[in-house]
Amino acid sequence: MSLFFKSPQRLEAFSDGVFAIAITLLVLEIKAPQVGQHASSAALWRGLGQLWPSYLAYVLAFFTILIAWVGHHMTIGQVKRMSHGLLYANGFFLLIRIPFVTR
Template sequence: MDEKETGRLEAFSDGVFAVAITLLVLNIKVPEPDKLLSDANLWKALFTQWPTLAAFVTSFFTIGIMWLNHHRVFTLIKRTDTSLIMINLVLLLIIVFIPVPTELLAEYLLRFDLHTAAIIYAGTFLLMASAFNILWRYASYQGRLLGKHVNMHLVRSINRQFAFGPLLYLICFGLAWFNTPVSLFFGLALALFFAVPGSSLRLLMKREEITDRENNKNDR
């Protein structure tokens, strides 16, 4: 039976993802009642926060779907070592930093002549996608940290699929130098795109779930 050694790493990672995604909401401010004299003024004050909401939604889905994919690959990763833990820590460092460029982007989203905030925001996502790729490739290289019966042909197929992540976020990073709203929209589209696992990843996850159920039955 495959021993699952990643429990503590996954639990710690889940906690960091939860903290990062919760911190995003702190950027949304409630208008002060003393400065508003009517419902119309309140609606206007709320509407002026749409850049903050747009940045919040994009970052929320990006972190959430990164957590989803992190969970997916750890159904295949069965063992850990110091290098994997350090790579995972780097990924979590980037994840927990995301609320900072999110607030920065919200402040400068409508300044079409300024692109620094969008560059930092998209650059953070590029680093995140790169760190996730490195984590998976390290764990899957020659199956070193995967389950004993994982199909390496399917693993190589997943490697090819995951390679598009940094490339697409590099495009998003390039767009940030010229058009901030388009870069933000492209980032949201990428998050939703990566919510759907590739066929090879789905097949491997299904096989691992079947294997785990069979092993649990044999242990009873």
Template sequence: MEKETVRIENFSDAVFAIAITLLVLDLRAPEINMVKNGAELLVFLKSEWTTYLAFTLSFFSIFIMWVNHHKIFKQIYSRNTAIMFSNGLILFLVTAVSYPTALLARFFNSEASSIAVAIYTGIFVLINISYNLLWFIASHNKKLLRPGITDSAIKKITNNYLYGFPTYLIAFGISFQFPAVALTICMLLLIYWALSSGKINMNKNED
């Protein structure tokens, strides 16, 4: 069976690359008149720790989203309008990550941290929903999937994405009171997605 999703995947790869590149724009060097010596430069760099945190967290989040996107499309062989639009929703949200990242970088160490973290965790709630939507559409029509994929493999992939939704939702809920804890949950979920991405690289002959 010939794979019909190559153009979707190529376009998606380009969007992921642009989204991850946009994150760099919020990294800034000090103006030359702001720094007179090495000590002042170190003080400036230390004051930018929230920017480095936000950049690192978002960079690896988008990278792992790209990995999982690739894994999903190893299972999807055919396309329809719903597949294309649900994938478009993922790409829309991925390109939007740079904005809450900028808010997190600027306000995490301030009195507005709860709102900044809520917006940041909220975007990942929506991204998780969009991934679940893409897989829901694909998995409910086996003609769209690769030949030979088993029901147990489909169920494993479904569960893998469903587990993340309530956790992201909890992180979003507690971000209004405990923003640091909410961000820690996002970091742990990042590790979870990194480790679990292999679970959706199913063997054709799996029962």
């Protein structure tokens, strides 16, 4: 069995999946404002205004993940051959980088 693999496609697909899950988990943290069933639009806007810190945190975390994903995509685009070491290094990068940049 060869130590090197032909293409980084599976590495890229796995990494994209990790990024997608991270973004999905961000969305799960977004809460809807607590307004009554027959509340006015003004009450809804007030409720949304009170939750602005969580929406801002979502946007910042999303763009942080986006920047990491673009950089990762550009890096993987330079890879011609992969080794087991590269696979583990990529996994370690995803393990360390993604949770801490979005917390």
